[in-house]
Amino acid sequence: MSNQIDRRTFLAGLGAASAIGFATKPLRAAAPVAPVSVAKCASYGSEFVTTAAKMFDQIGGLGKLVQGKTVGIKINLTGTGDRRWDYYGSGRSYWTHPDTVAGVIHLMDKAGAKRIRILEGAMSWPYSLAEFLLRANWDPKVLLSAGSNVELINTNMPYPGKKPYATFKVPNGGIIFPEIVMSTAYSECDVMVSMSKIKEHSAAAITLGIKNMFGATPCTVYGNKAGVDEPFPVPYGGRQEIMHDGSRPPTKIAAAEKDPKTPRQSGYRLPRIIADIVAAVPVHLTILDGIETITGAELPNANTKFVKPNILVIGTNVVNTDAVAAAVMGFDPMASKGTTPFERADNNLQFAEQLGVGSRDLKQIEVVGTPIKDALFEFRKVRAATPQPIPKA
Amino acid sequence: MAFSQSTVPMRWPSGPLDIARQSKVEGFTPAARTALERWHEPAALDFIKNSPVDCLVISWAGGLPEDAAQQKTIAPLVAEAHKRTLSVIGWVDGKVDSTAAIASAKAAGLDAVAIEGFTGKSVFPVITWADRAKTPWDAASPVLAVTDNVWTGVRGATTPAAGEEATEAGPTAAPWLDFNSWFVQLARARVSKPVWMLFDPPGKGAVITAQAYSLAIADQESRGGRWVLSLDEKLRAGLASGDAAAQKIWQSVSDTITFFAKQHVAWRNYKCAGIVGVISNYTGDNYEMSGEILNLSGRRDLLCQPIWTSRAATTPFTGLKALVYADTAKPAPALRTKMMAFVQQGGLLITGPGWGNEGVALTGAAAPQMYDVDRYDVRAVGKGRLAVAKSELLDPWEVAADVNTLVSYGNDLFKFFNSSSTGCNYYTVAPDGKSAVLHGFSFAPPRGVRTAWLRDKHLGAKLWTIGAAAPVPLKPVPAEHFSGEEYQLPAGAIQNYIALEFEV
Numbered sequence: 074m075s076n077q078i079d080r081r082t083f084l085a086g087l088g089a090a091s092a093i094g095f096a097t098k099p100l101r102a103a104a105p106v107a108p109v110s111v112a113k114c115a116s117y118g119s120e121f122v123t124t125a126a127k128m129f130d131q132i133g134g135l136g137k138l139v140q141g142k143t144v145g146i147k148i149n150l151t152g153t154g155d156r157r158w159d160y161y162g163s164g165r166s167y168w169t170h171p172d173t174v175a176g177v178i179h180l181m182d183k184a185g186a187k188r189i190r191i192l193e194g195a196m197s198w199p200y201s202l203a204e205f206l207l208r209a210n211w212d213p214k215v216l217l218s219a220g221s222n223v224e225l226i227n228t229n230m231p232y233p234g235k236k237p238y239a240t241f242k243v244p245n246g247g248i249i250f251p252e253i254v255m256s257t258a259y260s261e262c263d264v265m266v267s268m269s270k271i272k273e274h275s276a277a278a279i280t281l282g283i284k285n286m287f288g289a290t291p292c293t294v295y296g297n298k299a300g301v302d303e304p305f306p307v308p309y310g311g312r313q314e315i316m317h318d319g320s321r322p323p324t325k326i327a328a329a330e331k332d333p334k335t336p337r338q339s340g341y342r343l344p345r346i347i348a349d350i351v352a353a354v355p356v357h358l359t360i361l362d363g364i365e366t367i368t369g370a371e372l373p374n375a376n377t378k379f380v381k382p383n384i385l386v387i388g389t390n391v392v393n394t395d396a397v398a399a400a401v402m403g404f405d406p407m408a409s410k411g412t413t414p415f416e417r418a419d420n421n422l423q424f425a426e427q428l429g430v431g432s433r434d435l436k437q438i439e440v441v442g443t444p445i446k447d448a449l450f451e452f453r454k455v456r457a458a459t460p461q462p463i464p465k466a
Numbered sequence: 467m468a469f470s471q472s473t474v475p476m477r478w479p480s481g482p483l484d485i486a487r488q489s490k491v492e493g494f495t496p497a498a499r500t501a502l503e504r505w506h507e508p509a510a511l512d513f514i515k516n517s518p519v520d521c522l523v524i525s526w527a528g529g530l531p532e533d534a535a536q537q538k539t540i541a542p543l544v545a546e547a548h549k550r551t552l553s554v555i556g557w558v559d560g561k562v563d564s565t566a567a568i569a570s571a572k573a574a575g576l577d578a579v580a581i582e583g584f585t586g587k588s589v590f591p592v593i594t595w596a597d598r599a600k601t602p603w604d605a606a607s608p609v610l611a612v613t614d615n616v617w618t619g620v621r622g623a624t625t626p627a628a629g630e631e632a633t634e635a636g637p638t639a640a641p642w643l644d645f646n647s648w649f650v651q652l653a654r655a656r657v658s659k660p661v662w663m664l665f666d667p668p669g670k671g672a673v674i675t676a677q678a679y680s681l682a683i684a685d686q687e688s689r690g691g692r693w694v695l696s697l698d699e700k701l702r703a704g705l706a707s708g709d710a711a712a713q714k715i716w717q718s719v720s721d722t723i724t725f726f727a728k729q730h731v732a733w734r735n736y737k738c739a740g741i742v743g744v745i746s747n748y749t750g751d752n753y754e755m756s757g758e759i760l761n762l763s764g765r766r767d768l769l770c771q772p773i774w775t776s777r778a779a780t781t782p783f784t785g786l787k788a789l790v791y792a793d794t795a796k797p798a799p800a801l802r803t804k805m806m807a808f809v810q811q812g813g814l815l816i817t818g819p820g821w822g823n824e825g826v827a828l829t830g831a832a833a834p835q836m837y838d839v840d841r842y843d844v845r846a847v848g849k850g851r852l853a854v855a856k857s858e859l860l861d862p863w864e865v866a867a868d869v870n871t872l873v874s875y876g877n878d879l880f881k882f883f884n885s886s887s888t889g890c891n892y893y894t895v896a897p898d899g900k901s902a903v904l905h906g907f908s909f910a911p912p913r914g915v916r917t918a919w920l921r922d923k924h925l926g927a928k929l930w931t932i933g934a935a936a937p938v939p940l941k942p943v944p945a946e947h948f949s950g951e952e953y954q955l956p957a958g959a960i961q962n963y964i965a966l967e968f969e970v
Contacts, residue, residue, distance in 0.1 A: 157883045160917050160954045162946035171947050200871045207875035210919055212948040233840075373914065 104432035108132050108439040109388035109397040111448050114364050117164075117172035121364070121385070125173075126180055128387045131441040138264055138358060138389070140185035145262030147192045148174055149269040149285045151371055154209030158373035163209060165365045166379055167372055169268050171211050173362050175219040177268065182220030189220050192258055194229035194288045199307035202227040228256035229292050229308040238294065238304070238326060241353035247331065248345040248424055253353045254294050254327035267356045267391055271363035271382070271398050273452060274371045276317065276339040277347065278414045279404065281395040282359035283421050286350045287343070290316070294324045301325065316346055340410070340418035348424030351391050355430075359394035361386040363401065368456040382450035384443075392422055392431030393438045403451030406433040413453060469578070469593075469608045471660050471734060474727050475521040475555065476514065476695040479702075480506035480543070483525045483536035493670055497703050504706035506539065508546035513705045517720035518727050522547055523694055526556025526579060527567045537570055544575060553577040555593060568592060580611060595664065598649060599753075603656055610657050611694075615665035616644040618685040619678060620887060620909045643909055645890045648760040650691030651738065652748060652772045661691040667698035674698045676718035677962045680932055681907065683719070684963040687726035688892050688905035690734040695719065721933045722963075730930075730965075733903055736894035740769035741787040741877055742869060745797070745805070747775045752793045758862035759790060759869070765889040768870045769879060775801065788814040788873045792859050796820060810848030816869055817852075818859045825852050841868055883917040886910040895970065904966040916955040918966055923951055926969035931961050940966070 110128035114120055129135040148169040157163060164170035178189050195205040202225040203213040217223045231237030239260035242252045259265070269285035277284050292299065292308035295315045299305050304324050314320045317339040322329040335341065363384040369377035384401055388394030396406035399422070405412075410419045422433040432438060435445075479488075485502050488494050504510055524540060527533045544554050556571040556579040558564070564581045568590050571579040578591035585594070585605060594602040595611035602610070621642040646663055653661045663686045667674045686693045697705075697719075704712025726733070742763065746756035756772075763770045773781050775793070778801050783789065789805055791797060797805065806824070809815045825845035841864070842853040853872055859865050879893050887910040895902045904918065920942075928937035938959075942951035953966065 155881070155883055155885070155888075156913055157917060159915055160943075160952070164947055199867070204871045204875050208878075208881075210881060210945055210948045210950065 104392070104426045104429060104434075105390055106393055106432045106437050106439070107388060107390040108441050109386060109390075109394050110441050111397060111401065111443045111445065112385050112387075113383050113443055113448065114385045115381075115383045117170050117364060118176075121173055122176040122179065124385060125176060125360070125387065128385060128442060129180065129184075132387060132389055135180055135184040138184075139181050141187050142263035143188040143190065143261060144181055144186045144264045144266060145190045145192050145259060146174070146177065146266040146268055147286060147289055149280070149288065150193050150195065150205070150209075151280075151288065153196050153198075154205065156373055158367055158377060158379050161365075161379060164211075166367045167270055167272060168209075169270060170362055170364070171206075171215065173360070174268065175215050177266075177360060178216060178219035178223055182223075186220065186222075186264075188222045188224065190224045190226055190258060190262060191216060192226050192228050192256075192289065194256075194291060194308070195227045196229070196292075197308055197310055198227060199230060200227065201225065226256070226258045228258055228289060229296075230256070231291075231293060231304060231306075232257040238291070240327070243349045243353040244428060247349040247352065248428070249330050249332075249335070249342060250328060250346065250349050251331055252328045253290065253350055254323070255289055255354065256291055259289060259354060264357045265354060266358040266360065267351075268360040269362070270366045271361045271384070271386065271402060272366050272371055273369055273402075273414060274418075276418060277343040277421060278416075278418045279395070279399055279402070279421075280371045281361055281398050282356060282391040283347050283351050283395050283425055284343075286354065286356065287312075287316070287347050289350065289354065294327050299324045317342065344419040344421035345424050347421050348428055348430070351425055352428035352430050356391040357389060359386075359388055359391045361394065361398045363398070363450065368452040378456045380450070380452070380455055382448075384448045384450060386448075390431040392425045392433055395422055395425075396431075396433040396435060396438060397440055397445065400435055400445050401448045401450060403449060403453060406435065469521070469553075469591075469660060471690075471692075472727060472731065473521050473553070473660060473692075474518045474695075474723055475523050475662060475692070476519045477557075477664070477666075477697075478505065478522040478524045480510070481525065481536050481540055482532040483528055483530060486530055486532040487528065498699055501699070501703035501706045505702060506543060508542045510543070510706070511546055511550055511552070513716070514720075517716075518723050519695065519720075520551070521553045521555060521577075523555045523557050523580065524576075526571060526576070527558045527560075527562045529560035529562045533562075537574060541574060548575065555580050558582070564592075578608070593662075601653070607659070609660045609662050610653055611662045611664060612649070612653070613664045615646045615649070615663050617665060617668050618645045618682040619643070641887050641909070643765050643887070643889045645685045645761075645764065645907075647685050647689045647691070647890055647892065648764045648770075648772075649757070650686050650689035652757065652760060654690050655772045655777075656774055661686075662694050663691050664694045664696070666696045670699075672698070674701065674715075676715045679715065679719045680722045681909070681962045683722045683726065684905065684907065685890065687734075688890075688894075689738075692727075695723070718933065725930075725932045732896070733894065733965075736896050736903055738769060738771050739785070739879060739893045739895050739902070740771040741785070741879065742768060742770045742790060742873055743773045743781075743783060743786045743788070744770050744790045744792075745773045745775055745778050745801070746791070746793050748772070755792045755859060755862055755865070756790070759792060759866050762863055762866035763869065766866060766870050767878070767880070767889060767891050768866070768873065769893060779804065783808045783813065786813065787877050788816060788869065790865075790869055791815065791817040791821070792865060794818075794820070806847070806852075809850035809852055812849035814851045814853065814873060816842070816855075816865075816872055818855050819857060821852075821854050823852075823854055842872065844872075877921075879921050880904055881919040882906060882908075883919065884913045885916055886913045900970055902968040902970050904968070906964045906966065908960075908962050908964075912960055915957050916959060918953045918955060919945055919950050920953070920968075921950045924968040924970055927953055928967050929953075929955060929959060930965040930967060931959060932963065937967065 110131040114124040158166035206213045239257045267282040267285045272280045274280040293304035298309035319337045363382040367377040386398040399406040404414045556576045558567045558581045572590045580593040594605035594607040597614035746752045825847035828844045844853045885908040890907045892905040927940040930937045940953045
């Protein structure tokens with residue numbers, strides 16, 4: 074991470090900047106940057122492991138990041154796991170692929186990680202993450218045995234023990250929320266990893282490293298049946314009411330949003346909220362899988378199409394990494410709302426950049442490995458060119 | 467007239483008695499009256515011509531002044547039914563002298579009479595019927611007839627009229643599914659006589675589709691029970707007026723019954739491959755708890771086998787992964803010993819706090835999973851586990867969910883992908899073990915093409931859909947992320963009910 078502008082230094086400067094009106098003066102030029110690795114990779118399994126290992130070396134080495142540390146890997150298992158694109162397993166189309174999770178655990182274990190936690194807020198799931206995986210026909214033993222000290226934690230449930238939740242303050246007060254409450258499992262991690270498919274999102278335009286962290290917020294606090302005074306004992310449904318729509322505040326253990334008069338629209342709120350989250354909970358490594366994925370949305374539906382871009386994007390700065398991945402998808406990370414792919418949502422990279430998390434400016438980001446132009450896989454064009462809806466049932 | 471597993475009964479409301487009853491219901495229309503009059507005529511039997519229905523359940527006595535007129539005016543219909551080799555049962559409810567009802571039915575040439583809670587003796591065939599809570603298990607009735615059942619489907623989904631209850635959801639946002647099959651399974655574990663389930667389609671405002679009827683039929687048939695067909699008012703009126711849409715729905719109903727009662731009779735005797743045995747005397751509070759565990763487990767696709775305590779001593783626990791004992795009273799010593807022997811040999815016993823703790827506490831890595839055992843003290847006993855609830859078992863939903871995860875989804879026998887609202891699925895094996903059937907239910911249109919995953923490998927598979935001329939052969943593909951094999955169901959397999967038949 075030698076090329077990265079020190080974030081603490083940056084935030085100190087940002088503190089001064091906020092006094093003179095941070096919200097109206099984005100400090101993009103000063104936002105941190107770090108190299109982002111792009112590589113072609115056509116398959117899961119050993120090819121992924123070999124390719125990822127090389128990419129980690131290209132961005133400074135995995136050992137430097139994880140040795141002796143507790144690593145939290147936030148994977149992306151959106152939905153309940155019973156949905157598929159066509160007949161394809163969820164890992165091939167919209168979930169983090171199990172082979173990539175196992176491969177990364179293996180590499181981190183080899184690099185000296187003390188403890189590796191696989192974290193996800195399993196939807197409507199009041200039990201362990203292992204059982205959630207089994208229900209979707211994943212084998213949790215493969216993950217648990219890929220390293221010497223691996224844990225699977227459903228962060229939608231209160232963490233066992235006396236302190237179920239931890240509070241993370243958003244630097245400079247945040248945009249929507251001044252602080253974010255999450256499972257204590259997150260606060261016990263030294264290194265945070267965001268690991269997701271490269272895919273589009275119906276409400277936030279793109280799901281990459283930043284959007285993936287949305288699922289880290291516990292539904293017991295931010296979900297549809299979150300208690301008013303106390304967290305609901307079990308997660309219920311999604312986060313539509315509090316997060317997407319802003320129709321009610323979160324449970325009182327979490328701070329209410331700063332300005333309830335802001336638009337109650339998902340396209341306004343989600344990009345800002347996820348920027349708050351990655352500002353509050355720094356992501357130290359982002360691993361984006363575009364070997365196989367879908368275009369059109371984050372979950373299979375009639376508009377989505379299965380695609381095989383054969384790409385991986387990995388970086389230590391989540392905004393930089395998302396910016397490069399967006400470019401690989403054929404999108405301009407500097408684009409504003411109203412332009413592709415942000416027709417219905419603000420650009421979440423913009424807000425993460427404003428909060429000082431990282432730069433989205435490709436001119437400032439060093440891309441190592443495969444150049445963007447060679448990895449380019451234009452999601453919208455591919456989908457439009459060869460319509461391939463789910464066969465009509 | 468003997469009533470057998472092959473008898474296909476149909477409720478036949480008509481005539482003065484039903485008109486008198488219905489006229490007290492708000493919204494009773496002239497068209498509905500006309501329909502009840504038409505269905506009272508012998509020619510109405512043409513409505514069910516060429517269907518497998520072979521038994522009419524007519525309204526016979528309700529303790530109303532119209533009883534006499536009903537019994538008198540229905541005689542031509544009864545005669546015509548007999549001419550067509552249909553049997554006729556007289557339905558009796560309300561405050562009626564059962565002796566008189568039996569006598570009048572006998573005099574009118576009916577084949578049987580159905581009387582609520584009848585426990586007397588009669589040479590003339592009497593079918594004893596009752597609500598579930600008072601199920602006449604030991605009555606000398608040729609048929610176990612049970613009322614107070616639910617309309618199969620997503621609760622609220624068929625009643626979209628203004629002011630009606632919207633679709634309900636379970637405690638973790640899954641739609642609330644109503645079905646009766648768990649009760650049929652419970653009944654079949656107790657009696658060998660035919661199990662007839664009585665319930666009517668939802669009332670006014672509901673749109674009952676052909677698929678909804680198929681679900682209602684399959685819900686009972688998949689477990690070897692039988693729904694006493696009951697058509698909604700609109701469908702009956704439509705058939706009476708020769709409406710083509712109504713005839714199409716009726717044809718579908720007829721096809722569904724034919725599918726089960728004629729084409730796949732053998733499936734009725736297939737055995738549930740359930741991995742969890744729920745032991746209970748299914749009486750009073752124990753019925754409320756253990757019956758509901760069966761019901762809610764079915765919703766989760768956790769296959770359970772009801773085991774009556776009276777038969778537990780002679781019921782082998784072979785093939786079971788777990789036992790649930792949630793009765794308030796302690797089991798008899800012999801049964802307790804048998805259950806603990808099951809645990810010693812590697813099984814899991816899930817029970818209430820009254821059991822007492824035995825064995826070695828499981829902690830850390832030895833505990834199955836974090837969270838999942840919070841409500842239970844799980845201990846190692848021999849090769850198995852004993853999970854004793856830390857507090858009284860009060861919430862069946864919670865117990866069923868806990869059982870599901872304590873047993874582990876890793877023991878699932880099957881899963882469906884892309885079925886948007888599923889549950890109640892049922893995997894059964896032929897007595898000779900050479901074939902198996904997975905009854906697949908979908909309570910809403912699928913999200914796309916569906917995949918059926920099965921833990922075990924099979925020698926062959928075919929997909930049956932109601933109304934299709936022949937089954938579709940299926941080839942397995944290995945599951946992508948883990949174990950098992952998958953069957954990719956054709957895009958056209960969108961029916962609410964499908965059956966996968968396997969060669970084992």
